[in-house]
Amino acid sequence: xxxxxxxxxxxxxxxxxxxxxxxxxxxxxxxxxxxxxxxxxxxxxxxxxxxxxxxxxxxxxxxxxxxxxxxxxxxxxxxxxxxxxxxxxxxxxxxxxxxxxxxxxxxxxxxxxxxxxxxxxxxxxxxxxxxxxxxxxxxxxxxxxxxxxxxxxxxxxxxxxxxxxxxxxxxxxxxxxxxxxxxxxxxxxxxxxxxxxxxxxxxxxxxxxxxxxxxxxxxxxxxxxx
Numbered sequence: 001x002x003x004x005x006x007x008x009x010x011x012x013x014x015x016x017x018x019x020x021x022x023x024x025x026x027x028x029x030x031x032x033x034x035x036x037x038x039x040x041x042x043x044x045x046x047x048x049x050x051x052x053x054x055x056x057x058x059x060x061x062x063x064x065x066x067x068x069x070x071x072x073x074x075x076x077x078x079x080x081x082x083x084x085x086x087x088x089x090x091x092x093x094x095x096x097x098x099x100x101x102x103x104x105x106x107x108x109x110x111x112x113x114x115x116x117x118x119x120x121x122x123x124x125x126x127x128x129x130x131x132x133x134x135x136x137x138x139x140x141x142x143x144x145x146x147x148x149x150x151x152x153x154x155x156x157x158x159x160x161x162x163x164x165x166x167x168x169x170x171x172x173x174x175x176x177x178x179x180x181x182x183x184x185x186x187x188x189x190x191x192x193x194x195x196x197x198x199x200x201x202x203x204x205x206x207x208x209x210x211x212x213x214x215x216x217x218x219x220x221x222x223x224x225x226x
Contacts, residue, residue, distance in 0.1 A: 003175040004100035007182035008111040018113040054151035066145035112153040
């Protein structure tokens with residue numbers, strides 16, 4: 001058995017699911033569109049630049065979720081999946097994940113985006129293991145607005161991956177091959193920790209690093225764009 005880890009946004013799907021979720025809420029009128037879009041765009045710019053404070057961002061995201069009962073959030077999310085996520089799914093990305101599943105690899109998606117947004121997306125890829133930022137829930141299942149645990153961002157992805165594997169009595173070193181697919185320089189720490197790092201639809205910073213390190217570069221979205 002080998003290990004196959006995947007980032008999600010801009011790696012398996014050609015969008016940022018967290019940013020698009022905010023845009024969806026703005027379009028539906030659930031939140032003040034002008035104010036939220038300004039803040040959402042600023043957070044997204046920080047993420048792209050590698051200057052994001054993950055705790056502050058997650059508190060912002062969870063604070064938005066906490067304004068609504070869980071039943072309403074779930075209904076909106078189902079609509080979000082139909083209108084935004086499913087149309088963005090790329091056959092090449094689905095096939096890549098399926099290749100690792102068919103090989104009997106241990107497969108997980110590890111993303112800085114929170115589990116509320118990403119859990120249904122992971123299920124579309126038939127991936128049962130999701131490592132994501134966790135919102136805190138109250139006794140009724142509503143989001144409190146606080147982060148449960150620590151962010152799954154940058155070096156935090158190594159910490160969370162190691163903890164997840166340890167729960168199963170394993171470590172990265174136990175696998176003959178360990179793969180990680182990501183688009184962002186934020187994930188260089190985990191990419192450097194596996195035997196088979198793959199810069200997948202990489203941004204400019206990761207592309208330059210991958211070329212310098214001799215890492216393979218994979219473009220899943222090229223055929224989709226054609």
